[in-house]
Structures are given as structure tokens and as C-alpha cells.
Amino acid sequence: MSVKPVTITITGAGGQIGYALLFRIASGAILGPDVPVRLNLLEIPQGVRAAEGAALELQDAAFPLLHQVDVYDDATPAFAGSNLALLVGARPRTAGMERGDLLAANGGIFGPQGAAINAGAADDIRVVVVGNPANTNALIAASHAPDVPAERFTALTRLDHNRALGQLAATLGTTVGTLRDVTIWGNHSATQFPDVSHATIDGETVPALLAARLGGVDVAREWLVDTFIPRVAKRGAEIIEVRGSSSVASAASAAIDHMRDWVQGTQHGWTSAAVVSDGSYGAPEGLVSSFPVESVDGEWRIVQGLEVDAFAEHRIAASVGELADEREAVRSLGLI
Numbered sequence: 520m521s522v523k524p525v526t527i528t529i530t531g532a533g534g535q536i537g538y539a540l541l542f543r544i545a546s547g548a549i550l551g552p553d554v555p556v557r558l559n560l561l562e563i564p565q566g567v568r569a570a571e572g573a574a575l576e577l578q579d580a581a582f583p584l585l586h587q588v589d590v591y592d593d594a595t596p597a598f599a600g601s602n603l604a605l606l607v608g609a610r611p612r613t614a615g616m617e618r619g620d621l622l623a624a625n626g627g628i629f630g631p632q633g634a635a636i637n638a639g640a641a642d643d644i645r646v647v648v649v650g651n652p653a654n655t656n657a658l659i660a661a662s663h664a665p666d667v668p669a670e671r672f673t674a675l676t677r678l679d680h681n682r683a684l685g686q687l688a689a690t691l692g693t694t695v696g697t698l699r700d701v702t703i704w705g706n707h708s709a710t711q712f713p714d715v716s717h718a719t720i721d722g723e724t725v726p727a728l729l730a731a732r733l734g735g736v737d738v739a740r741e742w743l744v745d746t747f748i749p750r751v752a753k754r755g756a757e758i759i760e761v762r763g764s765s766s767v768a769s770a771a772s773a774a775i776d777h778m779r780d781w782v783q784g785t786q787h788g789w790t791s792a793a794v795v796s797d798g799s800y801g802a803p804e805g806l807v808s809s810f811p812v813e814s815v816d817g818e819w820r821i822v823q824g825l826e827v828d829a830f831a832e833h834r835i836a837a838s839v840g841e842l843a844d845e846r847e848a849v850r851s852l853g854l855i
């Protein structure tokens with residue numbers, strides 16, 4: 520029986536992350552080895568040649584699952600019939616810039632794209648925003664798509680989640696696959712709160728394992744506050760500093776993890792994604808904020824009922840407060 524191809528739109532497809540995404544998606548990394556894909560690549564006119572070049576290479580790679588590739592410089596046809604959309608196209612941060620500086624520059628991109636999704640995407644459209652400031656760009660896109668359920672718009676914090684796993688595994692002398700239930704709360708920015716208070720390895724709590732490894736509860740706490748949290752939250756800046764440009768392959772990999780889990784379900788405990796807040800954990804309703812989430816029956820569900828201590832409450836409130844400020848800023852710019 521032939522399976523209908525799933526249409527996936529990738530914006531900024533001629534850019535760095537786009538290039539790292541396309542070949543993995545075409546090989547089945549999101550939907551598995553049995554689902555054919557059709558790729559719609561959206562670029563601005565200056566980026567079209569790069570996207571066309573990537574399309575030529577996709578043809579040369581002869582992926583059996585890849586049924587069609589089209590390159591567009593117009594959002595309306597690029598999102599027509601789209602089932603999955605990865606909104607990557609944006610201006611990347613360069614050395615010395617904070618993500619907030621990008622709000623005005625990038626806000627104008629996501630309104631029209633939200634409108635094009637509203638006009639022509641498939642009924643089951645699912646969107647992840649990667650382009651920064653990702654959370655607020657997702658909010659802008661959702662606000663221009665009144666006919667699409669808001670929960671179909673999400674933003675990427677899986678890269679932060681994966682970074683947290685990497686740091687913990689290295690410190691505890693284990694592998695990332697053993698870790699469960701790490702959480703990134705809030706904004707994909709330096710205010711995010713990487714939280715290990717519920718995390719475990721083989722049933723043992725990560726805070727207890729850190730205390731044993733590092734020489735006591737106080738040392739472990741100090742490491743979490745002074746090393747782990749800032750290292751994860753500022754890893755984007757560290758990569759820019761070391762590489763000379765922002766994260767590419769790790770960002771693409773995280774976007775694939777996000778979409779794969781959304782479509783196929785989470786397997787072992789929860790992960791992190793920025794989803795539209797229902798007011799859980801004090802995050803004002805409607806903000807696109809990162810939470811602990813499970814994917815069940817193709818929907819992200821915020822994990823409920825977790826104990827949040829005073830420290831965590833304070834950190835979550837700070838990051839969510841930044842998101843509320845960003846919402847006010849884009850409101851005053853007339854972007855939502």
C-alpha cells in the first residue's frame with residue numbers, strides 16, 4: 520500500500536540550520552523509515568539560490584523517502600497543504616547581541632508566515648519555531664493564525680534540554696540516554712531555568728548523585744547554581760564565541776527531536792518544549808513558554824503536579840516575566 524507523502528515546510532532552508540536539517544529529514548529522521556516526505560523550502564529572494572543548490576544535492580543524495588522538493592520565495596504556496604513546518608528563517612544573533620535585539624528585526628517575518636499557515640496549511644499542521652527570539656516569534660505566528668488551534672504553534676527549547684543532558688552526563692560520568700525528567704522552563708534565552716530537581720538516573724535522583732559525585736549537598740547546589748545553570752543558559756553565546764557563528768547542527772538535531780517526539784510520542788519520561796501556556800506553574804496564559812512536556816496521541820501535554828520549591832519558583836517567574844515583557848514589546852510594535 521502506498522503511503523501519502525507528508526508535506527514539510529522549512530523556512531530559511533538556504534541557511535546553515537536549513538542545510539543541516541534537510542538531509543536528515545529526507546532520510547526519515549522525523550517520521551521514520553516508512554513515511555515519504557515532500558519538502559517545501561521557503562527563502563527570501565537572496566536565499567533562493569542557496570535553497571535551490573540544496574535541492575539539487577537532495578536529488579543527488581537519492582533518498583528513497585523523498586518524493587518532491589520545491590523552492591519558494593512566497594509563503595502562501597510554501598505553506599499550502601503543509602503538515603509540519605519548521606520556521607528557521609530569521610536573522611541569527613551575532614557577537615554582542617542579546618536575543619531581545621532581534622524582536623523588531625524578526626517580528627515582521629512571523630506574522631505573514633502565520634497568516635499563510637492559516638490560509639493554506641493542512642488541518643493537522645504542527646509548527647516549531649527555531650528562529651530567534653523563538654518563543655515570541657511563535658506567539659506572533661499563532662496570533663496571525665486564528666483558525667489554527669494555538670497549541671499547534673511551539674518553539675524550540677529542546678536544544679537547551681539536550682545541552683542540559685550533555686552537561687549532566689559529562690559531570691556524572693554517564694551517558695545522556697540514562698537521564699530522565701530534566702526540564703527547561705521559560706524562555707529560550709539567558710533567563711531560562713534548566714531544572715534537575717526531578718531528574719533521575721536509574722531511579723536515583725540527580726541532586727543526590729551530584730552530591731555523591733561532587734562532595735556533598737552544598738557543593739552540588741553550588742555547582743548547579745554557579746556552573747550548570749549559566750553554562751546551559753548561555754551555551755548559545757559560548758558556541759558563538761568558540762565557533763564564530765551560532766549553533767547549527769545541534770540546533771537542527773534538536774528541532775528534529777522536537778518534531779519526531781511530537782508526531783511519534785515521547786517514550787521515556789518527559790522532555791522540554793515551549794508550548795502555549797494554559798497558566799500552569801504561574802506562566803501567564805497564552806505565552807509560549809518552555810515546560811516539562813510529554814507527547815501523547817500527537818499532542819504536547821504539560822506535565823502537571825510537580826513540586827516547585829522557592830528557588831525554582833523565582834527562576835521560572837523571572838524567565839516567564841521576560842516573555843511577558845517580550846509580548847508587551849511586540850504588542851506595542853503592532854506585531855500581535
Ligand SMILES: NC(=O)C1=CN([C@@H]2O[C@H](COP(=O)(O)OP(=O)(O)OC[C@H]3O[C@@H](n4cnc5c(N)ncnc54)[C@H](O)[C@@H]3O)[C@@H](O)[C@H]2O)C=CC1
Nearest residue numbers: 531533534535536562563566608609611612650651678770
Ligand atoms: N531556538 C534555538 O534553539 C536556536 C535558534 N537559532 C536561530 O535560528 C535562526 C537561523 O539560524 P541559521 O540557520 O544559523 O541562520 P542563517 O543566516 O544561516 O540562515 C537563515 C536563513 O533564513 C533566511 N531567511 C531570512 N528571512 C526569511 C524569511 N522571511 N523567510 C524565509 N527565509 C528567510 C535567510 O535568507 C537565511 O538563508 C536564527 O534566528 C538563529 O538565531 C539558532 C540556534 C538555536
Ligand SMILES: O=C([O-])CC(=O)C(=O)O
Nearest residue numbers: 612651754755756765766
Ligand atoms: O544563541 C543564539 O543566538 C543561537 C541560539 O539560539 C542557541 O544557540 O541557543
